[in-house]
Amino acid sequence: MADEAYEGRKARVNTAEVRTASWKETFRAAWKRLRGGELTPARAAASVAVGLAIGVTPLYGAHFFLVVGVCMPLRLDVPVAYLAANISLPFIAPFLTFAEIEIGARVLDGAFLPLTSREAMLAHGTKRFLKEIAVGTLFFAPAMAALGGALTYAIASARRQRSAFDEVVDRVAERYARGRRFTRGYVTSKMTHDPVVRAVLDQANAGGFGDVADVGCGRGQLGIALLESKAASSVAGVDWDSAKIAEATKASEGLSATFAVGDLREAPREPCDTALLIDVLHYFTEDEQDAILARVAGLARSRIVIRDLDPDRGWRSQVTRLQESITTGLRINRGARLCIRPIAAAMRVLEAHGFHTEVTPCWQGTPFANVLLVATKAPSPRSR
Structure with missing residues (x-):
């Protein structure tokens, strides 16, 4: 009976270990899929560009799902893109919205809005604000994506070059x-x-x-x-x-x-x-x-x-x-x-x-x- 109990415990432990290993392997595979591959300067730039383009939109609460939906088919880096999408943090979001409103007003009316008082804002009307936000976002999002992507590419390329040199230094030093x-x-x-x-x-x-x-x-x-x-x-x-x-x-x-x-x-x-x-x-x-x-x-x-x-x-x-x-x-x-x-x-x-x-x-x-x-x-x- 003791042997049977021991074998039963051993089987349960082995089953738990297999389940844990399977869960870990599934997690690693999912994480690898979210990363999409090696983070080259070009992929890093594209991921940041997508994240910024989504992050500046007023679709709060949907940014993560939009990032996943865009990055996964393109095999971009989802974590990097979502980090960039967090440009719309609560203390930054009002400034982004204000910029989109002003850009939309400039495109639609040829002039920026003189939002100097609460009465002026109420008189402008909610529908007009929504229209200006929509139009402003169409211009603001690509501009932010292009700027952020270009800066990311420049920084990542410079870091990659330095890293290659450092690797050579390490290999040479190891020989000595x-x-x-x-x-x-x-x-x-x-x-x-x-x-x-x-x-x-x-x-x-x-x-x-x-x-x-x-x-x-x-x-x-x-x-x-x-x-x-x-x-x-x-x-x-x-x-x-x-x-x-x-x-x-x-x-x-x-x-x-x-x-x-x-x-x-x-x-x-x-x-x-x-x-x-x-x-x-x-x-x-x-x-x-x-x-x-x-x-x-x-x-x-x-x-x-x-x-x-x-x-x-x-x-x-x-x-x-x-x-x-x-x-x-x-x-x-x-x-x-x-x-x-x-x-x-x-x-x-x-x-x-x-x-x-x-x-x-x-x-x-x-x-x-x-x-x-x-x-x-x-x-x-x-x-x-």
């Missing part, structure tokens, strides 16, 4: 978590706060970098970010700091990347599509800089991207000189010397090798005088 804690913190901070990372990724995402030679790659985080964002097909990095190269090699496991210790005056050695020279040139003499640029120009098939200090940017240049002197003196940056010359010198060398050059500021949010020089080569007649 296998090493020293300091390195992960440094890489995360560098990628988040150094404007060159976004600038280079924007350049790469716009045109694709192909095979990349990263001359003076340091810990390799920029090249790894290019691979993680699918903006480069391979990366070959070289730096004279063996400790940093070891960290880059460990972090790039599983990616199409190689990092090697080498003399930057002799790199790269193989042709590439894109060459990166980020914060490198000012550690060499003028003759060495020209030789490096000439070598890179002879091997880069498409573009060369340089970030360096411009000495002609006023107080920013003085701040950057001081910072470079301190980091070099403390051996944080292992440059042999500082040789800072106008960015126009690098432009002349690259233009002499058939590149078109463009310089833009690359110091956003910092006190430094860094600029980004992007040199592009026109495709040869055979490659067109």
